[in-house]
Every structure is written in C-alpha cells, then in structure tokens.
Amino acid sequence: MAISITVNGKRHEVAATPDTPLLYVLRNELGLNAPLFGCGLEQCGACKVLRGAEAVMTCMLPVGDADGARITTLEGLAEDGELHPVQQAFLDEQAAQCGYCSSGMIMTIAALLWATPHPTDEQIRTALDGNLCRCGSHARVLRAVRRAEALMWGDGN
Amino acid sequence: MSNTPPNKPSDSSPADQHTPVAGARSFFGAASRQLDDWLAIEPDGTVTVYSGKVELGTGVRTALVQIVAEEMDVAIERIQMVMGDTARTPNEGYTAGSMTVKSSGMTLRRVAATARQLLLEMAAAELGMSPDELTIRDGVITPRGAAGPRVTFAGLMAGGRFDQPISETAPLKQPEEYQIVGTSASRLDLPARFTGQPSFIHDLRLPGMLHARVIRPSNVGAKLIDLDDASVRDARVVRMGDFVAVVAEREEVAIRASRSLRVTWSEAAPLPAMEALHESLRHEQATVRVATASGDAETAIQRAARQLSATYTMPFQAHASVGPSCAVANSDGESLTVWCATQGVHPLRAALAGLLRLPEERVRVIYMEGSGSYGHNGSDDVAADAAALAHELRQPVRVQWSRADEFAGEPKTPAMVIDLRGGLDQGGAISGWIFEGWSPSHGNRPRQEGDFLVGRQMGAAEPPARAFVVGGDRNAPTDYTMRDQRVTIHWLAREPLRFSSMRSLGAFANTFANESFMDELAAAAGADPLAFRLRYLDDPRARTVLETAARRASWGESLPPGEGRGLAFARYENTEAYVATVAEVAVDGATGAVRVRRIIVAHDCGQIINPDGVRNQIEGNVIQSLSRALKEEVRFTPAGITSMDWESYPILTFSEIPEIDIVLIDQPGQSPVGSGEPATVTTAPAVANAIYAACGARVRAIPLTPARVSAALNASVRK
Numbered sequence: 001m002a003i004s005i006t007v008n009g010k011r012h013e014v015a016a017t018p019d020t021p022l023l024y025v026l027r028n029e030l031g032l033n034a035p036l037f038g039c040g041l042e043q044c045g046a047c048k049v050l051r052g053a054e055a056v057m058t059c060m061l062p063v064g065d066a067d068g069a070r071i072t073t074l075e076g077l078a079e080d081g082e083l084h085p086v087q088q089a090f091l092d093e094q095a096a097q098c099g100y101c102s103s104g105m106i107m108t109i110a111a112l113l114w115a116t117p118h119p120t121d122e123q124i125r126t127a128l129d130g131n132l133c134r135c136g137s138h139a140r141v142l143r144a145v146r147r148a149e150a151l152m153w154g155d156g157n
Numbered sequence: 158m159s160n161t162p163p164n165k166p167s168d169s170s171p172a173d174q175h176t177p178v179a180g181a182r183s184f185f186g187a188a189s190r191q192l193d194d195w196l197a198i199e200p201d202g203t204v205t206v207y208s209g210k211v212e213l214g215t216g217v218r219t220a221l222v223q224i225v226a227e228e229m230d231v232a233i234e235r236i237q238m239v240m241g242d243t244a245r246t247p248n249e250g251y252t253a254g255s256m257t258v259k260s261s262g263m264t265l266r267r268v269a270a271t272a273r274q275l276l277l278e279m280a281a282a283e284l285g286m287s288p289d290e291l292t293i294r295d296g297v298i299t300p301r302g303a304a305g306p307r308v309t310f311a312g313l314m315a316g317g318r319f320d321q322p323i324s325e326t327a328p329l330k331q332p333e334e335y336q337i338v339g340t341s342a343s344r345l346d347l348p349a350r351f352t353g354q355p356s357f358i359h360d361l362r363l364p365g366m367l368h369a370r371v372i373r374p375s376n377v378g379a380k381l382i383d384l385d386d387a388s389v390r391d392a393r394v395v396r397m398g399d400f401v402a403v404v405a406e407r408e409e410v411a412i413r414a415s416r417s418l419r420v421t422w423s424e425a426a427p428l429p430a431m432e433a434l435h436e437s438l439r440h441e442q443a444t445v446r447v448a449t450a451s452g453d454a455e456t457a458i459q460r461a462a463r464q465l466s467a468t469y470t471m472p473f474q475a476h477a478s479v480g481p482s483c484a485v486a487n488s489d490g491e492s493l494t495v496w497c498a499t500q501g502v503h504p505l506r507a508a509l510a511g512l513l514r515l516p517e518e519r520v521r522v523i524y525m526e527g528s529g530s531y532g533h534n535g536s537d538d539v540a541a542d543a544a545a546l547a548h549e550l551r552q553p554v555r556v557q558w559s560r561a562d563e564f565a566g567e568p569k570t571p572a573m574v575i576d577l578r579g580g581l582d583q584g585g586a587i588s589g590w591i592f593e594g595w596s597p598s599h600g601n602r603p604r605q606e607g608d609f610l611v612g613r614q615m616g617a618a619e620p621p622a623r624a625f626v627v628g629g630d631r632n633a634p635t636d637y638t639m640r641d642q643r644v645t646i647h648w649l650a651r652e653p654l655r656f657s658s659m660r661s662l663g664a665f666a667n668t669f670a671n672e673s674f675m676d677e678l679a680a681a682a683g684a685d686p687l688a689f690r691l692r693y694l695d696d697p698r699a700r701t702v703l704e705t706a707a708r709r710a711s712w713g714e715s716l717p718p719g720e721g722r723g724l725a726f727a728r729y730e731n732t733e734a735y736v737a738t739v740a741e742v743a744v745d746g747a748t749g750a751v752r753v754r755r756i757i758v759a760h761d762c763g764q765i766i767n768p769d770g771v772r773n774q775i776e777g778n779v780i781q782s783l784s785r786a787l788k789e790e791v792r793f794t795p796a797g798i799t800s801m802d803w804e805s806y807p808i809l810t811f812s813e814i815p816e817i818d819i820v821l822i823d824q825p826g827q828s829p830v831g832s833g834e835p836a837t838v839t840t841a842p843a844v845a846n847a848i849y850a851a852c853g854a855r856v857r858a859i860p861l862t863p864a865r866v867s868a869a870l871n872a873s874v875r876k
C-alpha cells in the first residue's frame with residue numbers, strides 16, 4: 001500500500017520509501033520550503049510542522065509513521081489569504097534576523113496557543129526551548145507570542 | 158615624554174610589507190566608480206540598485222534601500238536591490254566587520270545623490286527651468302509650489318544609461334531633512350520568511366540536480382586509506398584525491414549512503430590535550446608586535462604601591478549556524494556557476510577559479526541567503542565542495558553539510574590567552590598597565606586552493622600563515638587615558654584547530670580581559686567600578702554611554718545577597734561605536750550556577766539609519782555573546798573535535814534569556830558606524846564583573862561555567 005499524507009489540505013501519495021524522514025518528502029517531493037534542515041537529530045526545531053494540532057519535528061520521523069496524517073506547514077497556516085495571528089505577530093514585532101528558525105518557532109507557538117490559550121511566561125519559554133536560534137531574536141519572539149495571544153483570544157479578560 | 162593618551166591602536170611595524178591599508182582595501186574590494194554599475198532606472202519607474210554586499214540576516218538590505226530612497230526621493234517599495242552576484246554587482250569584497258552601512262551605505266548615498274542631481278538637470282532642460290525651481294516626489298519631478306508640467310525618472314531615462322561617474326560633489330540631504338533614514342522601516346525580507354516563500358540557498362532546486370553528501374575525517378589532515386565502493390548500492394561514490402562524496406537523485410538516498418559508506422582514514426597528527434591548550438599557545442611560534450605603547454609601563458608598575466596580575470583565557474568557539482552550510486553548483490566543464498551564502502562573492506570567485514584551474518571570468522558566484530553566519534563559517538567550504546563536484550560530474554549538484562560536518566569543518570574563532578599586569582599608587586590611581594596577548598590572525602577567508610577543506614583533500618599544501626594579520630589586537634588597547642602602558646600581541650603562526658573570523662574577532666577576548674582587569678584594579682583600590690572607569694575617560698561620548706547604562710540599571714542601589722551588578726565599556730575597534738553594558742546576575746552559591754536576570758546596554762553608533770534594525774542587532778549581539786560567555790567551548794580530544802551536535806555544543810535557550818533593556822543614543826550629525834558587532838564585546842566582562850559583585854568569585858576563563866564559578870568561590874573563601 002502506498003503511503004499517503006495530507007499536507008496543507010491536499011492529499012499526496014508518497015514515492016519515498018517508508019523510512020525516509022518526513023522532512024525530505026515535504027521539501028523535495030512536495031516542493032515546500034518552510035520546514036528546514038537544521039540537525040537531523042531532533043535537537044533544534046527548524047523542521048517543525050503541525051501534525052493535527054501538535055508541533056512535531058520531521059527530520060527523523062519516518063514518513064511511514066505519518067501515513068494518513070494531516071500535516072500543516074508554514075505555507076498552509078494562512079487562511080483565505082489572511083496571515084495566521086502568529087505570523088502577523090512575528091511581522092509586527094520584526095521577530096527574526098536571518099529567519100532560518102522562524103518557521104519552526106511559528107509552528108511551536110501556533111500549537112501552544114491552541115492547547116494553552118493564555119500560557120504563563122514559563123510555559124512559553126519551556127515550549128520554545130526545543131527551538132534553537134543563533135541570531136538572538138528570542139526577546140522579540142517572546143513579545144510576538146504575547147501579541148499573537150492577544151490577536152487570537154483577546155487580552156484574556 | 159608625551160602625555161598624549163595612545164588611544165588609537167597603531168600598527169607600527171615597518172617590516173610588514175602588507176600594510177593594513179592595502180589589506181583593508183582589497184578586503185572590501187575595488188568597486189567601480191561608474192554610476193550605471195550601481196543603479197538603473199527601469200522603464201516601469203522602479204529603481205534597481207546593485208550592491209556587492211550581501212544580506213546576512215542583519216537587515217542591511219533594508220537599511221541600504223532606506224539610504225537610496227531618502228537621497229533619491231523614491232518610495233522604498235519602488236527600489237529593488239540586487240546583492241552579491243559577480244556577473245551583476247560591484248566588487249565590494251566581503252560583507253564583514255560591521256562596515257556595510259558605514260562604507261557601502263555612504264557610497265550608495267553618493268550614488269543616489271548623483272542620480273538625483275543628474276535627473277534634476279535633465280528635467281530642468283526638458284522643462285526649460287532651473288533645477289532649483291524643481292522638486293521630486295517619489296520619482297516624479299514637478300515645479301516647486303505651483304502645479305505645472307511633470308516628468309518622471311522613467312520618462313527622462315527612457316531605459317537609457319547615465320554614462321557618468323559617481324559625483325563627490327552632488328548635494329547630500331541634511332539630517333534634519335530626513336524622512337526615511339532614521340525611521341524603523343520594516344525589514345523587506347521578513348514577509349517571505351514568515352510565509353514559507355523560498356528564502357535560502359537550501360531552497361534552490363535546479364532541474365537535473367543531484368544531492369550530495371560529503372564524507373570527511375574528524376581531523377583535518379587525515380589521509381584516505383581505503384574506500385569500499387561496494388558498501389553503497391544506490392548512490393554514486395565520487396572520489397577526488399582524499400575528497401569523498403556520495404551523490405544521488407534523491408536526498409535521503411545520499412544521506413543513507415553517506416552513513417553506510419565504509420571509509421578508512423589515516424591517523425592525523427594528534428591534537429594537544431584540551432586542558433593543556435592555553436599553556437601550549439605560549440610556546441607556539443609567534444611574531445611579537447607592540448600594538449601601542451606610551452611612557453614606561455614597567456617602571457610605573459615596579460614603583461607602584463600595589464601590583465596586580467591576572468591571566469584570562471578564551472576557548473575555541475563555533476559560529477554554530479542553525480542551518481548547516483549548503484551550496485549548489487553547475488558546470489559544463491568550461492564555466493562554473495555557484496550559488497552559496499558566502500560573505501564575499503568576488504573573493505570567493507577568485508579562490509574557486511584557482512581551485513579548479515579555471516579563468517576567473519568563467520566562474521560566476523551568486524549569493525543566496527543562508528542561515529546566519531556571524532563570520533567565516535562553513536559557507537565557503539561547502540561552495541567549494543559543490544563546485545568541485547559539479548565540475549567533475551558536469552551536472553548541477555547540491556551539497557548539504559550535516560550538523561556534524563558543520564561543527565567539525567567550520568573554521569572556529571581561535572583560542573587566546575591574555576596576561577594583564579597593572580599597578581596602583583598610594584591614592585588608588587592606575588600606575589602602569591601591561592597587556593600581553595597570544596592570538597593568531599583571525600583572517601583566513603579563502604584565497605587559494607589550500608584554504609578550502611576540499612582543496613587540502615585534493616592535494617594542495619596547507620598555506621603558510623598570512624603576512625597581513627587581523628583581529629588578534631582588536632580592542633587590545635583600551636580606550637582609557639593612561640600615561641604608562643604597553644600592549645603587545647604575540648601573533649601565533651598556528652593553532653591546533655582550523656580557525657578564522659567570527660563576530661568581533663579578538664575583541665571578544667581582549668575586552669573580556671581588559672574590562673575584567675579594570676574591575677580587579679577598581680576592587681583593589683576600593684573604588685566603585687563606574688567611578689573608577691570615569692576617571693580615565695575623557696571622550697564625552699564614552700562617558701555618556703557608561704553613565705546612561707549605569708543610570709538605567711540603578712547602579713549603586715543595593716541588591717539582595719547573592720545578586721550583583723557588573724559593567725563593562727568599550728569603543729569597538731577603538732574608533733567605532735561606543736557601548737556600555739550592565740549585567741544583573743544571581744549566583745547560586747551551592748552550585749555556582751549563574752542566572753543572568755537583566756542586561757542593560759547603552760549604544761552610540763553615530764547617525765542611526767533604522768532604530769529598530771539597530772535594536773535588533775544589539776539584542777542579537779547580547780544574546781549570542783551571553784551564550785558564548787556562559788556556555789560555549791569547542792571540545793576536542795587528541796583524535797579530533799568532539800563537539801558535533803547541540804548536546805555537545807549547547808547554546809542559550811529561551812528559558813535562559815534575560816530581560817534586555819537598550820538605550821540608543823542617536824547622533825544625527827555624526828557619520829553612521831556599524832552595529833553588527835560592538836555589543837558583542839562588553840557582555841562577557843559585564844557578567845564576570847557581576848558574578849564578582851554577587852559573590853566575590855573572579856572567573857577569568859570563558860565560558861563562565863558553574864564549575865569555574867564554584868572553584869573561584871572556594872578560592873575566594875579560602876583567602
């Protein structure tokens with residue numbers, strides 16, 4: 001049986017062998033660019049996508065284990081041409097330098113704000129500890145989380 | 158004897174054939190002075206700007222566009238910037254040293270002003286008016302005041318060229334007229350990053366492209382003894398000398414092949430034991446040069462009431478880009494095109510031409526953005542890997558380094574040792590200051606085949622140490638006015654690991670040493686560290702950043718036991734931006750763990766082109782340098798490097814990020830200088846000084862680990 005995955009709302013039959021990490025299927029078979037190779041060791045978070053509503057790393061996840069999964073990459077996060085609140089917040093806060101880690105961070109935060117609409121500072125930092133950034137845009141990213149929270153759910157009152 | 162403070166570092170060695178001026182000129186290229194090489198007015202009214210600089214994720218694309226938009230009276234949206242393409246852009250050498258806005262930005266200011274003046278003259282001729290009677294708004298020229306005929310840039314040029322040199326006399330706008338420069342224009346490149354548009358060299362896919370992985374020994378210099386082609390079935394094994402790669406149509410196939418390929422390497426010369434590294438540097442072959450000297454420092458120290466001395470050490474550190482280096486190349490055997498994230502397309506072209514024995518004009522290097530590089534990381538080496546493979550296979554090849562390839566292969570920032578000695582007189586004033594540093598030159602960007610990993614593996618000899626040295630003396634001279642002082646650098650010919658340029662070069666270690674020792678002298682004199690420094694600072698801009706940071710940090714107000722504040726000051730390169738940093742830390746006396754709660758920075762980089770861009774740079778400098786100060790050290794054994802992933806080379810994570818408070822001191826009347834590096838150099842000493850203030854532990858080795866804090870704490874208790 002061929003493996004199939006649904007990515008950004010569209011179903012795809014996968015040509016790669018089942019042991020191929022999902023990252024290479026997304027990038028090379030489907031031509032997506034947002035999930036990026038950072039370590040291949042599940043240490044840095046650059047390759048994160050949403051599987052259902054959960055942020056997962058794709059650099060070691062065999063595509064065979066994702067058979068039937070619903071995957072959302074950064075390319076599929078906007079709806080009807082409108083940016084997702086986390087994307088909008090990143091723009092408003094100019095929350096990047098090189099931007100290599102941005103996609104993985106946006107996925108982590110989108111998942112966090114669905115599961116925990118009003119996270120504590122510690123919950124935000126813990127959720128993002130799996131996303132490494134070398135340029136040092138952390139302070140902006142933390143501000144962007146609060147801005148996204150307000151855009152998604154109001155100010156919490 | 159002169160009392161003039163030797164605040165400016167000088168290279169006074171007459172023996173050096175390669176003067177810093179000549180070196181600096183080629184380092185930043187030899188760009189055309191013809192206007193058309195920099196700027197074109199397109200028929201649709203847009204303006205194309207050609208820049209030999211590249212966007213490294215620092216926001217210079219946006220800042221340069223702001224400068225052109227301001228000077229030409231064209232909206233930012235109408236300007237497109239072509240950056241870093243040897244076939245299209247001027248040769249501006251490397252994008253490095255926080256020099257892009259300062260040098261290239263000022264060239265583009267002249268370019269835009271020249272174009273504006275020529276367009277005004279053309280419009281005046283067409284309208285039968287004087288240029289003084291005309292005004293420009295977003296590329297449209299009209300008579301001042303009253304309504305009247307209008308001409309556009311595009312209409313005047315009609316797709317033609319200016320055929321004029323860049324004018325040195327075309328009028329520039331005055332800062333008070335600025336409407337675009339000085340504003341926080343949004344980064345032009347970020348929308349693509351946040352929506353998943355192709356953004357990086359990693360995203361380039363050419364038709365018929367092969368995916369390659371390289372297989373290297375853990376120690377540069379090891380030779381290939383045996384290669385078992387049969388251990389790989391579905392990928393092609395390419396061997397060129399000792400260079401080994403696997404290529405396949407599918408990336409995952411190349412990755413699997415790179416893991417299963419059986420390769421035997423010879424043992425290379427063993428590295429020294431890591432614990433003996435810094436002592437071993439003192440015994441390396443070195444050229445000794447005095448960076449600055451005045452008075453008689455030795456006698457002043459001998460006559461002083463008290464003498465102090467201390468040794469500070471800096472380990473090897475990695476650029477540690479989050480995305481390992483990647484490049485794509487294509488060749489028909491006669492000409493070669495390489496897409497990569499190099500910091501210097503023109504210098505890399507020359508080096509690649511040498512590597513593959515091609516005429517330089519047959520090689521084209523096109524910049525595409527990579528993961529942030531912070532200096533000379535693996536980007537040039539991976540470009541050479543791709544070039545060599547494409548040239549051999551006559552096919553487009555994409556080389557993606559693995560995480561381990563990057564940690565093992567990238568040139569590190571070199572290890573350094575610094576000895577400081579100083580005296581205090583009866584009144585607690587400094588009497589003599591002697592700095593002695595051991596550092597190699599930090600500039601090893603590729604010039605010839607042996608500078609590339611692949612070049613060495615294809616048989617080129619290891620190049621000798623370069624005559625033009627850079628970086629080891631950066632900020633070795635302090636900015637303090639001291640009568641009797643001497644600053645000496647032992648320029649090392651080699652170090653055990655491959656090394657080159659990383660953000661701020663030797664200024665990181667030198668400022669750590671100077672500003673830590675300044676604190677040690679202040680403590681010995683029983684003086685407040687802020688007041689002590691101010692005694693030796695005459696430059697009002699220097700005093701202002703220090704006083705501003707201290708005030709913002711509530712300097713002098715008490716903190717709970719176990720907490721402390723420390724400060725540090727530097728003028729980057731002794732001639733560039735002024736920066737003062739205050740760190741607020743809490744130290745766990747039981748474990749030595751340091752929690753950095755708050756970092757306050759006051760920063761003066763002259764005229765500010767984009768305030769939010771400068772803040773972004775400062776935040777990045779603070780966080781990255783804090784990571785380097787607290788955690789980072791490339792580990793190795795005699796057999797090779799062992800820091801090969803994020804567990805063996807940890808960097809700062811979100812849970813460890815302090816509150817960061819930045820005060821920008823704008824100087825609209827001063828020339829802009831770079832902000833990409835200055836705030837990197839003051840973080841480590843500010844934190845080390847804060848640790849001392851918190852608990853009395855003086856740590857003189859980077860990184861400031863809990864083990865070192867504990868050891869220093871125990872030593873201070875025993876005293």
